[in-house]
Amino acid sequence: MTAIKIEDLSFTYPSGTQALANISLEVVESSTLALIGSNGAGKSTLMDLLFGWKPSSAITLFRKPLKEYGRKELGRHIALVPQSEHYNFSFTLLDYTLFGRAPYLAEMASPTDKDVRIAYEALEMVGLASFAQRSITSLSGGEGQLVLIARAIAQQSRVLLLDEPTSALDPANRRKVIEILSSLHEQGKTIIFTTHDAQFAYELATHVAMLKGGKLLAFGTKEEVVTSSLLTTLYETPMTVCAVGGKTLIY
């Protein structure tokens, strides 16, 4: 089943800058799509369009136009893990993860026991359950990223968007994020993430979309698309894809 269908999507900022032009692609349910490209290629704009932050009539989510979703309904279908979040108040990790339950709560209601259980399980999944009562301001950058993922997991949406999930992480936390996202993929979630890192994209994704100057350079399964020549065109710098001992290395 198609999770997301984008048909001839273009987007121009009020300032007149065209960020995206004539993008068309289909994301199959339970696949993992990496959006790769250089800075300014339009990846973040596309992410903003995908969760409705910027309006578009060219996107369909589970066969229903994105525009027709109610605010909470959309929150139950698609969750966002932003690149970073500002932590100005010392919420506990559990309080913070519970924010992901907002789309399931009636207007002005507070979380129920069920919500608390789901949030706690989300923290377990990212390995931070033992810190549930700790303050979010005491976390390292890497742990902060994991809590953001936990919040999105607690949202129990079918689609998960992640904006540069590993850009600020050390190798250990990067590995952890890959493991968490792989297990979410196994649970059948549709995952879309942006990254600069072609190696990371290859490790995690089933499909890759390459964006260059707001246009779709290539889209397909990672085996089809991640080639030395396409990557070299994409990043305008010589890049090589090679297989070493059953592993694919990109440099």
Next chain:
Amino acid sequence: MNAELLYRSEERRNRRVLSGLFLLLLLLSALFLFAGRYPKGGFTFPRDLAENRMMQNIMLNIRLPRILLALIAGAILSAAGFTFQMLFANPLVEPGFLGVSQGSAFGAALVIVVGTNSSAMVQVSATFFGLLALGASYYLAKRFRFGGWLLRLVLSGIAVSAIFSSALGVIKLVAEPTKDLQDITFWMMGGLWNSNWKQILTVMPIVLFCLVVLYSYRWKMNLLSLQEKSAYSVGLNPKRDRTVLLVVATVGTTLTISLTGLIGWVGLIMPHLARKLFGSDSKAALPGSMVMGALFLLLCDTVGRTLLPTEIPIGLLTSFIGAIIFMVILSLKHQDGKA
């Protein structure tokens, strides 16, 4: 470990503390009805009350409305400060920082000088200019091309406040010195001495309504402290919710200070203390700061009206005590990393 039990036990603890504070508030309110400077400084004993008609009158028509005003004003100023802090994701703002107080002061002074000195006009004008100042600060912060959002907001608040206070200076200059200027000066220092049942029954229902609206947002307010994209992605309509809360908090504040004059620092300090006591989840901390704000203003007002033969304006007391608490909090802040 059982997550629900853990969460609920924390909730129960907070509820116990809140009930305790609320009970204290009721007891002190009742007790302070008997405190004052009539017939002599100190407490009146209930047995002296029966024969003294004047005393009964003072308690019912002067002290009781005044205590009610202190409670409601304390609760709304503190709740509005809390709301601003959440919405601007900054534990160091309150309506006064964004020009609301100076705007209201200008609005009130304008009406006093123009001579249509009806209290309803003072309230309307103070509220209007308070909202105008908030709008101007917000708009300017969007237009500034310097620094991050919070810095821009604080800077634009300073600029807007400065413009309104210089305009206020001009009004004071032309004000009639024996009456209007005194009125303005007293208004600037804040005080509850003008309180009466008429005010309580006309203005306070609106303020109570504002309190109820803010209270109903107590959990959701957490989400509005996130960046706008995040709040949107969990199904909120952050622009709508923020506008509603900003307007409600500002109207509550300006209506209150149009009666009481400027009372600073309550909205900054009480939310801080409430977060220390109840944790950062606004579900507990918002009601906590309402009760603590009411308690703080009740104490300040009672001290202000009983300590010396002349009344000490409450705005002076709250600023003095508030600033000291502020210094202590900021010095301690680094020890536990809590905001």
